[in-house]
Amino acid sequence: MERHTYDVVVIGAGGAGLRAAIAAHESGARTAIVCKSLLGKAHTVMAEGGIAAAMGNRWPEDNWEVHFRDTMRGGKMLNNWRMAQLHAQEAPERVQELEDWGALFDRTDDGLISQRDFGGHKYARLAHVGDRTGLEMIRTLQQRAVALGIDVFMECTVTDLFKDGDAIAGAFAYWRESGRFIVFDAPSVILATGGIGKSFKVTSNSWEYTGDGHALAMRAGASLINMEFVQFHPTGMVWPPSVKGLLVTESVRGDGGILKNSEGKRFMFDYIPEFFKAETADTVEEADAWYDDKKNNRRPPELLPRDEVARAINSEIKAGRGTPHGGIYLDIASRRTPEFIRKRLPSMYHQFKELADVDITAEPMEIGPTCHYVMGGVEVDADTQESAVTGLYAVGECSGGMHGSNRLGGNSLGDLLVFGKRAGEHASSYADSLGDRRPRVDEADVKAAQTSALAPFEVEGGENPYTIQSDLQQSMNDLVGIIRTRSELEESLSEIEAFKVRAQTMVVEGHRQYNPGWHLALDLRNMLIVSECIAKAALAREESRGGHTRDDFPGPDDEWGTKNLVVNLNEAGTGVDLHEKPLPEMPEELKGYFA
Template sequence: MTDTPMEDRHPMTGNRMSDEESRGSHGIEHHKYDVVVIGAGGAGLRAAIAAHDAGARTAVVCKSLLGKAHTVMAEGGIAAAMGNLWPDDNWEVHFRDTMRGGKMLNNWRMAQLHAQEAPERVLELEDWGALFDRTQDGLISQRDFGGHRYARLAHVGDRTGLEMIRTLQQRTVQLGIDVFMECTVTDLLKDGDKISGAFGYWRETGRFITFEAPSVILATGGIGKSFKVTSNSWEYTGDGHAMALRAGAKLINMEFVQFHPTGMVWPPSVKGLLVTESVRGDGGILKNSEGKRFMFDYIPEFFKAETADTEEEADRWYEDKKNNRRPPELLPRDEVARAINSEIKAGRGSEHGGIYLDIASRRTPEFIRKRLPSMYHQFKELADVDITAEPMEIGPTCHYVMGGVEVDADTELSAVPGLYAVGECSGGMHGSNRLGGNSLSDLLVFGRRAGESAAAYTSGLGDDRPAISDDDVRAAEKHALAPFESTGGENPYSIQQDLQQKMNDLVGIIRTAEELTQSLKEIETLKERARNLVVEGHRQYNPGWHLAIDLRNMLLVSESIAKAALERQESRGGHTRDDFPGPNPEWGAKNLVVSISEDGESVMLNPQPLPPMPDDLKKFFD
């Protein structure tokens, strides 16, 4: 055992780093790469693998430990039109389902590429060792999910995301890609208008670190921790969204926040924890406190031709899926979440403020334990509920943001040269509402494209690579340390708690102009309070300091969501306005683009027309 301090060791090998490698001009740890990926979920790891395979020296930087990404919570499966159960399924049908689920606000080119390339990405994952459930013929099994015409989700029980992360993580380590774990990036660095790298710190020691790289790929996930009730883990504080804005990129579709219909509601310690859509895909039904299967009362006109009208017709669908209309529990998530919310508001909710999800009366205990092992253990261990014998109490929970960094569909390049975004922190692919299972195939398809594009961009620069500015590093360091310099200010936890409550109450699943206007006033007040945050103690092991840094991002992203939600005067997908209850064709032809003000303290909105869809794709919607 050597006495070399841990902060002087390489994050992967544990070897002492050279002075040139480990120290920059400020005594800050410094590294040079061709491509740096921020985030180690499915999108980040797939992007890193692609960049490495394209010849780029690549690193992955993640807030948490490798393998702990929020992708593991995507339990149901990977949407891909492989046709293993229904030969009639193909990319055209998947494309159509995705566009209709997003209420036609999707970037059509992204939806097209996603549908076309998803099957190949799933097979690639299998080649790397993913162990999918099989059909009787030995093919990858596929299950039903809301909004999908056919059963097309490749799955591993209800632990698909975990298997994806395990496979991609193993591949990343096998290839020798450097991974900087428990390392938070706080700022993107630029040379003129081009990305030159990133600045961050080790969460354990508090010591600063810089990454010099012409290409940075953001794969930081979502924004759920700005809301009180969420399925998201602690990392989801909108870091990628906010850093991209401050670097000069734009955000799109930020008003569209998906509230997953089924999150746990009891006990309070696990409120919001995800209950996979696989429960409904495998036959679970929704009931109110009166025992009524209420979803038949909420079938929108848009889906009536494809949705069962009676319980008998819905029940037949599970036995003869090709020729019968699907049960209303498998409508897109936004429709189901609104229906559940309406039942609760009408006083027909469960004992703890949710409604009931029942699979026990529909499937045998053996079937449930085999197909839904995680859900069985989750409810048994956390709520003392046996889902093979009794219904679950569930309710909507903030789950996914459709909005994110505006990128080129083919390359995932933002408006800033050298800055790419993939996964949940990118926008456009899902329009106003994401279909279940499309997130995991989204990660694979566009992660690969971003990695290849970033490597090609760096290679094309030759020796003319952008450099990190000492002044920018000093500014980033000063801002990160600001909470230690303040006196007489507030604890960051009190501000986060107030932000979460305000977002839940005023920018939640049902919105009004009055509440949204109030939310923007509240956010401005919170921003003023956050300017005088106080953190006590030292930089080592200091979660209060971590949160103080995260709050900067959470407030900026929350303002983006609220401002866009106030501007969009219609209801569409994940955005529901009580004062504008229906969709408006005028709004259905444009997106709202968010950019940052010159002082970097507030957001601005501009409408932008949707890119026109070519005629050969329009025919699918005639």
């Protein structure tokens, strides 16, 4: 069996994982990156709009305090205030750092990094590279990591974490190509595995997003928070069926795109919440003028936070005012010249032209909500990103707290950079502090992990894992989707229990080499855990807030606004326990921003 020793092992090679690995390496740690797919193919490339950072290049009056306030308000005040503060304060420096490493940002007329408008942000603050910002981030960070000589284990999946007492000792993985097992001895492990979107039928997420980091952390003894808050991005492709859910960047709306129903009505004016009325245009004329003269700063309703826009779209579709393919129209063709669209939105132009035979410079797009992002994740210390398990860190989408109940567009890329750096530095510092007292991997645990990974091959006459996955995705889509009710959530939990029973007899045909059925069988264990976490937390939270909408509890509840829901694996390891936890208390000087 292959075996390697490092100080820090980073699981995941998206923006968070790469930035964490770079920080750990530069802090002196022997560092490795383990990624499920190929290097450079992380889901970060789908974050197209930009990096939210209060650099003040377009609006000099923008600053970290305004960004902090926007983030907290977008998350409906359920955010970890300290994480939101650190993010707002440090994001500009992290963006500048990317440029120093070779990232090629779009520029303003006077040569500064260009910043665009996005929903929920008071000022234009998203540093961008056309509509390919995530791709440029990955390219830059990947190039930096390779240049530093950081070891990378590509197409390698981690299935278990090892502990020595209460501290992390390493990780167990396998090569996806050959099925051979690997043991990593390391006192620090950083989870940067992304989200959970493949538990839902309609999602913008790629195949890797099966909740691996969430489940690994729970099995190691860590807690998850905010798992009921799943963001349905307002705009995913709805046609053709092969690309249903594929992301349509918020940049389309940031650059002038508007939403219309099948009757041709610009309907978002009917859905402006009281909370945002003072900052949102009341008329079409006022909204149109905003794009050309933004001094009044009353923004179009299309640029409300994502949860508000997604619910409005969903309401129009349910009311029978949807498009022929079950979405609504996103129109930028009538608002901008073809030259502007091709320059500012090259990826979107190409995506629709190639995949849907739609020329977005001449006709509207058909779009609808798609499962995009989970605000919930591993509960971590705001400053270090360490979980309750010593030596285990989590960053990016698989950590929780930063975004509260709803993430603002553009905050994800800043999140990856700010907390990736912090996690890498602290993981390295912890490993260095151990000296010769490093935790040891127990050989019995290695054998147990190997037996568990091979279990699907031992079953005869069982069920195909693809069938279970398909049924799980349909169930989550139908019962734990954008609008929720008690009866449907209870039904979903019953169905998840049934899926867990079926998963015990999953059968895998063939051998360990080149076996995607085996890979899915292992992924399904994680998908079932996180799906139960989402459904159980959604059932418990009897209010509507951010990315969680209860039809039977349609408004926010002040009492629920003071607490998080925390989930852990139960003692038997077969289900999920849930309890409430008060929100961290915000200092008085920060409360003043919301007076």
